[in-house]
Amino acid sequence: MDQARPAQRGNNLDDVRRNNLAIVLGLAHVRGRVSRAEVTKVTGLNRSTVGGLVAELVELGLVVEQEPDAASHAGRPSAIIVPRPDIVAIAVNPEVDAVTIGLVSLSGEVLKRIRYDTAHVPTPQEVVNIVTAVVAGMRGELDRSFRTVGVGVAVPGLVRADDGEVVVAPHLDWHNVPFSAMLSDALGLPVVSANDASAGITAESTFGSGREANDHIYLNGGASGIGGGIVINGSLYPGVSGFAGEFGHSLVNSGGVLCHCGAYGCLDTEVRQSALLAAVALDAADSEQLESVLTAQFARAEGPDAAVLELVNRQIGFLAESLRGTVNIFNPELVILGGFLGTLYAVAPELLESGVRDRALMGPREDVRFARAELGLDLLMIGAAQLAFAPMLADPASIDKALGKAS
Template identity: 85%
Template sequence: MEQTRPGQRGNNLDDVRRNNLAIVLGLAHVRGRVSRAEVTKMTGLNRSTVGGLVAELVELGLVDEREPGASSHAGRPSAIIVPREDIVAIAVNPEVDAVTIGLVSLSGQVLKRIRYDTARVPTPDEVVNIVGAVVAGMRGELDSSYRTVGVGVAVPGLVRGTDGEVVVAPHLDWHNVPFSAMLGDALGLPVVSANDASAAISAESTFGSGRGARQHIYLNGGASGIGGGIVINNELYRGLSGFAGEFGHTLVNSAGMLCHCGAHGCLETEVRQSALLAAVGLDAAESEQLESVLLAEFARQEGAEPAVLELVTRQVGFLAEALRGTVNIFNPELVILGGFLGLLYAVAPKLLESGVRGRVLMGPREDVRFARAELGLDLLMIGAAQLAFAPLLADPASITKSRLKAS
């Protein structure tokens, strides 16, 4: 979701400056490295204005300027702008079987990821304690080497956008939990929480397979079920309260199992990671091995275990049924599949694509293409960090002066 032209300019010079600083920092953030000449071309700002903005971002400690490499173009090569690697966000993803904590740089690089396995589904207080202990263990490194913007939390549930309250995370059994406030009080840092799939689509749109696609849909499958996100004209569609994208509760089997939402045959009751793990003899702690095992099983072809082939075929069919309505309604150019749904696509890509196209109207089926999420295990860490970076990216100068801090 890259911004390449100046946005709304505001009504005074301060508004213009803040907006233009945000544009330049945003380009460096998304691209990782961008030349002054490229910024001038993409924004329409003149060279002297761009030079002043870059100098201010350097002074604020948000970007560095580096000498360009060799160039085949005539004239003096343009300096390269890169985001500072010591500007970081803490990323958190609570799940039914673990809490994962990461450290992510402004360039979108995951510098550290720690998975803390839990013996049972963690309570909100337990997650706060786990995150607090991990951050305390990193305290020396954070204080000496980094400036921490804040904390982003990717929650497998419905999160109200206005205050970060977890309205319901059914698989975690969390209800009306003011989690952002709880974690913020414990860490002394600003905390932003959102649905995990919404956070993930932000990461994929910025750094992954969604780059360049203006209209795309993302579906993610994890231990806690299936969620998703919708990007329309490069903007994440959140719905009135931030709850949009609950594709896991699409009806795919009218004779299916009872879902926790009260309906029967929802996508996330019929397409489950736990069933795939059980079919190949893995437990939840071995979920990272699932892809290699399934790919090996499918590579055997005639020697493959029939029950495994049947289960994958059935789950792919239900996923195709869910995508039928999604593609017909939204007419996306791209459907991105992440988590274990990306794994299903990797194992049986032709089966899924033909299953969707065979169910979708002629127009939308000609437009849509499919891709697996590119960011892998880093996806939710980067997505959660994007939540924390958002205020800084929107107003670099004021956030730096008032909230950017050493931990």
């Protein structure tokens, strides 16, 4: 996730040119548009060095330079550096009820988002087949208008970082699946897979509510349950094998039901999207309507239905219990809530915040603030795309190699 924190000091020595290229491209990637003067100020590089780096990125076809708005700048205006809009990644998010495929630009814009509902929990091969069919449908547009660097996959499960194998995705019933290799073979594109919540926190840290926070926690709630991610001093903490952030398996109810992990009373079993959908008479296919329906209920003069209010209060209470431990252990400056957890927070923010502060220790509870994920339905598409962009952002000159494999 280092591309989300490009504002580091550069060096004019030739042997770190690749690092300096990555810093300049990272600034353009995160900000969308950045002037040469801003790059010079942020990196500490001199103007001629910045000019050379920008020229090289232009030659690589990664950025373009635009004329500045002279009316808004005093003195000599500086050229504006913008990521090339035709550099894209394909994003994939398999879930228990659908497979979502997106096309995301280097500036983080979701250009296309297709949700393919499934009649049952999809097998790995079925997901490969669905993605292959959707990409085949876009092939003419991809070949004509874009340069595709690769595919990123946000998986609701434990994904081994070094090879992209899905060790276990319990709600999908996937076990030891070499999914990155399977999809790469089918598409002829490089594929990088990671846990969906880890992809989500990368997106929020780069483009969303975590942009200005160095130490923050992200919890995402989806059809498959609850996962999370941890950012420490501006960098994603993956754990030894990339499995860190499984907040869904923290104990919140000692008298709770059995979880698929083998423990009782996990957050994953006590706070469920399916229960909220049932309470407002929606099925899984209508999950994207959940927020509007709940918001409408809480906005009524008479308040929400008693059963809905009781369920929301119960789920927020268990979420607060989980966050109590998280706040005490990590002492984050920010907790970001995404998916249906963001919806819970949106309809009753004071209830969640007071619930955490009533339970957490005095010091950590005074430091923390809360926010919902800003990227909405685009969150996992952007996060998955970041996985595909990461090698190129770390080494911009590798774009030719990536496109060579893609062709």
